Amino acid sequence: MGGDFAPRAPVAGALLALGELPAPLELHLVGQTAVIEQQLAELLAGELAPLAHVRDRLLIVEAPDVISMTDKPAVALRGKPQSSMVVGLRRVADGLADGFVSAGNTGAQMAASLVALKLHPGLTRPAIGTIFPTAAQSVLVLDSGANVDCSPEELVQFARIGATYAQDLLGRENPAIGLLSIGEEPEKGNAVVKEAHQRLLHAGLNFIGNVEGRDIATGQCDRGPIDVVVCDGFTGNVLLKFYEALAPTLIGLVAKRAGLDRDALRRSLSELDADEYGGAPLLGVNGVSIISHGKSSPTAIKNAIRVARRAYESDMTAHIRRRLAESVPSSEHGATA
DSSP states (O other): OOSTTTTHHHHHHHHHHHHHSOTTOOEEEEEOHHHHHHHHHHHHHTTTGGGGGGGGGEEEEEOOBOOOTTSOHHHHHHHOTTBHHHHHHHHHHTTSOSOEEEOSOHHHHHHHHHHHHOBOTTOSOOEEOEEEOOSSSOEEEEOSSSOSSOOHHHHHHHHHHHHHHHHHHHOOSSOEEEEEOSSSSTTOSOHHHHHHHHHHHTSSSEEEEEEOHHHHHHTEETTEEOSEEEOOHHHHHHHHHHHHHHHHHHHHHHHHHHTOOHHHHHHHTGGGOGGGTOEEEEETBSSOEEEEOTTOOHHHHHHHHHHHHHHHHTTHHHHHHHHHHHHSOGGGGGOOO
16 A cells, blocks of 8 residues: 555556466455455456456455555554554564565654564664666665664674675675775775774675775776675665666666667666666565565566565575574674664
8 A cells, every 4th residue: 555656556566476476476465455456456457457367366455554655654653553564564474474565655664574573683773775787787785775874883784684685686606795985995984984894894794895886886896896885874875866867867868869769778778777676675674575666666566576575485584694693793692673
């Protein structure tokens, strides 16, 4: 029920996903049953009629409350305990579902994920990990919006969980970790970044030092390819929103100046389309919780569901828990939420 184009986009995205993903995978549509049924009927009688055969792989789960995009997270969780977000995440926690996807209120999803799924021992906060397309291989950036302010140790924690994501979902061996700063020298950056740099040098990770914003677009720096970039959520979210707007702007400009078909150019540069990446996992919670953009289209929802499936099948959550247990000093395991 969440997102700028809900419930149509989530329902259509679910149908598109089932059309591509093999049985026996099922999807649970959590929300107001009557509204969902109406959307299903309209879509299957119209533009998505060829997908009528997947209807029996959809289960509707009643959740009468709706969290709006403007609701404050804590107030929403207390006042709307039967929202689609809370009910859906509770199903994951209870083992009734393997992952959760939403394009709704990000703050509410993070808060509900913390309550329902809990943090891994050794972590103080989760982080949103977003895939950025580059001129080379894609790069994972975290945090891209969950935490406006971060401590040096939290940035180190993000590097640990980001390395596991890069291994499990991106197939990167010994992922190269960069710390986003205003210069590659260790003494560049604010106090938090400079302290985080020193801690990362001794964290047992493949830390390649500070990287700059321009390095993300190329996917590499002068020390080699980059797999993971770590930053606070304020910086990461500003970077994400800029990145999302850049590709459509450039495609439109090139198409106009060169006299090319804009849609054809967009298709040829599909790797720059945010919809192709679907959603970003909330890393650090004990379960799969995928956060999609509020403006997610059906295609974006479809791809977010694919991300959730890969995260579950790769057992990423267990790998993060194991990596933290192996690499985080025992004194840090008391820091949980």
